[in-house]
Amino acid sequence: MAVQHQEVTDSLKLQKLIARLREAADTLEADEPLLDSSKVNALNAQMEVLVNRLNQSEKEALTVSKSDYLRARGPWLEAWNFNAAQMERSVLFALGLNALPKGISKDTMSDRLHLLSVLLAARGLDTVLELSKAQPIATLGYQDYGIAIDRKANQALLLWGQMPQDEFLQKMTTFDEQTIRCSAKAVGLSGAKWNTTARRELHRRAVRFARNTML
Amino acid sequence: MPAQILAFLNFKGGVAKTTDTVNIGAVMALHPQIGGKRVLIVDLDPQCNSTLWLVGREVYRWVQERDQTVHEIFRRSLKKLKPDMASIIHPVDKSELSGGRLDLLPGSFSCLKLEEDPKMLDDNALGHLVLTKALETIKNQYDYILLDCPPSWSILTRNALRAAHHVLIPYTPDYLALEGILWMRQLHEEFSQRVGIGNIARLTGVIVNRVRNAANHQYVNAHQQAITELGQVIEQLHQKHGYRLHVFQPHIAETSAVAEAVNYQEHLLNKDMNHPVTRQFTALTQDIMMHLRILNPRMIEAA
Numbered sequence A: 001m002a003v004q005h006q007e008v009t010d011s012l013k014l015q016k017l018i019a020r021l022r023e024a025a026d027t028l029e030a031d032e033p034l035l036d037s038s039k040v041n042a043l044n045a046q047m048e049v050l051v052n053r054l055n056q057s058e059k060e061a062l063t064v065s066k067s068d069y070l071r072a073r074g075p076w077l078e079a080w081n082f083n084a085a086q087m088e089r090s091v092l093f094a095l096g097l098n099a100l101p102k103g104i105s106k107d108t109m110s111d112r113l114h115l116l117s118v119l120l121a122a123r124g125l126d127t128v129l130e131l132s133k134a135q136p137i138a139t140l141g142y143q144d145y146g147i148a149i150d151r152k153a154n155q156a157l158l159l160w161g162q163m164p165q166d167e168f169l170q171k172m173t174t175f176d177e178q179t180i181r182c183s184a185k186a187v188g189l190s191g192a193k194w195n196t197t198a199r200r201e202l203h204r205r206a207v208r209f210a211r212n213t214m215l
Numbered sequence B: 001m002p003a004q005i006l007a008f009l010n011f012k013g014g015v016a017k018t019t020d021t022v023n024i025g026a027v028m029a030l031h032p033q034i035g036g037k038r039v040l041i042v043d044l045d046p047q048c049n050s051t052l053w054l055v056g057r058e059v060y061r062w063v064q065e066r067d068q069t070v071h072e073i074f075r076r077s078l079k080k081l082k083p084d085m086a087s088i089i090h091p092v093d094k095s096e097l098s099g100g101r102l103d104l105l106p107g108s109f110s111c112l113k114l115e116e117d118p119k120m121l122d123d124n125a126l127g128h129l130v131l132t133k134a135l136e137t138i139k140n141q142y143d144y145i146l147l148d149c150p151p152s153w154s155i156l157t158r159n160a161l162r163a164a165h166h167v168l169i170p171y172t173p174d175y176l177a178l179e180g181i182l183w184m185r186q187l188h189e190e191f192s193q194r195v196g197i198g199n200i201a202r203l204t205g206v207i208v209n210r211v212r213n214a215a216n217h218q219y220v221n222a223h224q225q226a227i228t229e230l231g232q233v234i235e236q237l238h239q240k241h242g243y244r245l246h247v248f249q250p251h252i253a254e255t256s257a258v259a260e261a262v263n264y265q266e267h268l269l270n271k272d273m274n275h276p277v278t279r280q281f282t283a284l285t286q287d288i289m290m291h292l293r294i295l296n297p298r299m300i301e302a303a
Ligand SMILES: Nc1ncnc2c1ncn2[C@@H]1O[C@H](COP(=O)(O)OP(=O)(O)OP(=O)(O)O)[C@@H](O)[C@H]1O
Pocket: B012, B013, B014, B015, B016, B017, B018, B019, B020, B045, B047, B049, B149, B150, B151, B170, B209, B210, B211, B252, B253, B254, B255, B256, B258, B259, B262
């Protein structure tokens, strides 16, 4: 399902505009008795035009399914929270744009969700999930708990946390390097060169992890 | 649609129950974009922190003297009288822009004594339905009713669990608070066995507070470990006990702006609308409202 880049830009602008108009209309409606009816009519006409344009240019965006949206929303927001600049680049790339349209900010939740619906319409659920996953944190699994849980790392930590220190230090050379790295990261150790101090620290943290989390 | 009733509850003290109740309530009601809701905060904690925060000491004393507080509801119920809710609800703030309003049902130090009344004993089912009945009469006047609970297992918390639809568990990333979540699960299960599941609020989610910036630590990020532990516990609660807790996003940062707002007796939205922590509370509130809608399809239709 390909959407022209120009259309995406337009629809972004349009939705923003519509939202603003809607707000204005609500205000007007609340104050209606105080205003002359010509203003209200003009506004209504303006909105009608906009709604028609929206319906045409945004067919795709309007057909995003709710279940796709809900499925994608968690990983999407999480990826943004983790690295907004990287997400912005990925979104621009996926839509073939050079910059986000005026009025769309990468820093507000509502705009991020708005970009989500645009991207879902333009590229579909799989791409959106892929894109959210491309963030380092999302290589951990998101399972609707609202936070990333790296099961492989947690399993390893539980196991190591129940080993005596000597055994851990001895066996560590045989552990898979990737597992060591993600487990260390999960307990907040980063950039460690695996000298003895760092290994002991990793073990200490695994012990703590095992103690604190075994129900 | 009648109000969604949310209890902010954790038996661990000082985990930001009050901070979350006050500021999430304020965003729901008053935020210019996502606000517009009619919100009532009920201060169930005899420490009265949310009352003191929202209306200041003078009003606090004034309502205490006249017992225009939560205590009045219980006092009248003991005499088998209905409370006059309109006379004890105190308007805090409203927004012309969003059309929302924030009201408070003030707390009372006298609630401490309720525990001693034999009619309020734990095994007396009527004793823990006092709040449910009182809120029944006003639930159509609000979109959200938020209950700021004391950090204890008391007649007030039992009332909160019976009255609310959802429990949101404020949490600070350390292992004592993690233990707090486990107690919550256990007491929740015991209580629901007693009064019947379905007659008690659902344990819905966790709000993470006071997250310190990793840059403060050179090479070790203590909070990362605490969050990983939280994830592991949440997953096990799901797998072993069938409790499906959701960790709301974003997590709230540790900042002096919170204490500052308390000292000014203002919620963050009034005190410092553009502060990063205010924006975090805004996004968090949005996430909570969204999640509640997913859990309650009737709300999607109404929205
Ligand atoms: N994000 C934050 N940054 C800094 N300080 C915070 C933050 N959130 C809460 N605090 C502070 O932590 C302390 C405890 O917060 P709060 O009173 O909200 O917790 P509580 O769970 O309601 O406590 P209690 O169990 O006594 O009712 C307060 O001093 C509050 O100002």
